[in-house]
Amino acid sequence: DTAVSQTPKYLVTQMGNDKSIKCEQNLGHDTMYWYKQDSKKFLKIMFSYNNKELIINETVPNRFSPKSPDKAHLNLHINSLELGDSAVYFCASSQDSAGFGNTIYFGEGSWLTVV
Amino acid sequence: AQTVTQSQPEMSVQEAETVTLSCTYDTSENNYYLFWYKQPPSRQMILVIRQEAYKQQNATENRFSVNFQKAAKSFSLKISDSQLGDTAMYFCAFMKHVPQGGSEKLVFGKGTKLTVNP
16 A cells, blocks of 8 residues: 555646645554755745645745645645646655654655646 | 755766765755755655664664765765666765755756766
């Protein structure tokens, strides 16, 4: 069983489109995250939710909107896609606050290509 | 703000040999956590090992061990008896401690691409 699962794994879409990436974790964790890995493989946090509440919101264009319907799901919706949005997006989760000493577990990533 | 530096963009090692990957970090925090993640070609981010800053003893997980030097803000990863399956990008990451109920982010280095040669 995959602990943190994301769909789709691969997505190719045209500029200007709107797309969503879904994430689900079956670990019973309270905190979920979205990280972005750019073309140079640099990983950076975008958002963090704890029990459906937005906790971390890095400097991300407001075209990106996370939604957490329950603590097991954290979806990422992207409006008006741009070429620079091409990246691998990782969903992750941890038990309560990761900064309290808990490990962050990552999904397999969703590879988004904007053409 | 915390920063993590991995000074070796690429490294290679022969199978069965030992290799050490370097990582330094900058922080004014006293209580924090350090991690090494592995990203094979499949792109999955896999936790290799973690270290709590308050622990003096270096963490060990089978063939993987760290050399944690808190004063020097250094956190290197040693891989013993390297295997072909160890070929991957390795990321060093830092997280500061926050009280329960808060949330904190992982700050990653830029990664070291390790190739294990047969």
